[in-house]
Amino acid sequence: MVWIPVGTFLMGTPEDFDWDHDPDECPQREVTLTQGYWIGRHEVTNAEYAEFLAAIEEAGGAAAWTHPEQPPEADGQPKSHVPEFWDDENLTRPDLPVVGVDWWDAYAYAKWAGVRLPTEAEWEYAARSDDGRLFPWGDAWPPPAGAGNFADASLHAVEPTAMMIADYDDGHPRTAPVGSFPAGEAWSGARDMAGNVWEWVYDRYGPHDPEATVDPRGHPDAYGRTIKGGSWRGYESADFRTAFRDNYDPEYRSDDLGFRVARSLREGETWPTQGGP
Numbered sequence: 001m002v003w004i005p006v007g008t009f010l011m012g013t014p015e016d017f018d019w020d021h022d023p024d025e026c027p028q029r030e031v032t033l034t035q036g037y038w039i040g041r042h043e044v045t046n047a048e049y050a051e052f053l054a055a056i057e058e059a060g061g062a063a064a065w066t067h068p069e070q071p072p073e074a075d076g077q078p079k080s081h082v083p084e085f086w087d088d089e090n091l092t093r094p095d096l097p098v099v100g101v102d103w104w105d106a107y108a109y110a111k112w113a114g115v116r117l118p119t120e121a122e123w124e125y126a127a128r129s130d131d132g133r134l135f136p137w138g139d140a141w142p143p144p145a146g147a148g149n150f151a152d153a154s155l156h157a158v159e160p161t162a163m164m165i166a167d168y169d170d171g172h173p174r175t176a177p178v179g180s181f182p183a184g185e186a187w188s189g190a191r192d193m194a195g196n197v198w199e200w201v202y203d204r205y206g207p208h209d210p211e212a213t214v215d216p217r218g219h220p221d222a223y224g225r226t227i228k229g230g231s232w233r234g235y236e237s238a239d240f241r242t243a244f245r246d247n248y249d250p251e252y253r254s255d256d257l258g259f260r261v262a263r264s265l266r267e268g269e270t271w272p273t274q275g276g277p
Contacts, residue, residue, distance in 0.1 A: 001038035002189040003272040008032040009130040013243045039126045040260035042178035047094035052109045065108040084253045095177040097197045097258040103225045103250035106200045106259040117202040118262035128242035129187040136186035136193045141237045147184035148195030149176040151235035163235045194240040197258040198227045205247030231256035
């Protein structure tokens, strides 16, 4: 993990922003995070997630790590937390990010691991810094070479109808091993915060509250959960901007959706000295 210190940053997008953007990104406001935190340097991998599945099998179920609101499977059986696409060898190499997981899976994994999902504000600050950058690497679009895993010539070679970023080739038609793109590293040291896979965060999805400026959380009554970061399928700049946000029902699974984890300081720990813009 990488350490993110206390900080204040611009979250969201100005209403008069002249690039394509969603109204739910607005308004932009100054947000303060009052506690430092750790966030995953990269997305959770298949190898890491496989350890969780083994723990479920050994425990005889995942009840100890299940979110209290998690519904049972359609047949009434407890949720297995086995990802969709788990038998697809193109997506399940140990060093690739786990995909095919819904929000309930991500929550249960994090609880089992003794960590948690990052809030949207924590995720955005770790990607954006306090300088308001549009992308983790800065403000440049198209992305510089090696900035991340996006829809590119490699994807187009296996999916000829796929849209792609012109003159970009990251060498990976679908998911890439986590941490493969140092040129796209965020100020915090976190990688893959644009591209590779979309990432679940903790928050329920709703319009930004302009009054929520200190340690904001999502809409308390919403059902959908927020995702951030774009994926290997993305080719438009909007998907990869640090402020961009979208949402799905927590049961949604996809071959380009995973997560990373975070945690707060634990009792007895001291504030790290590294980190910071």
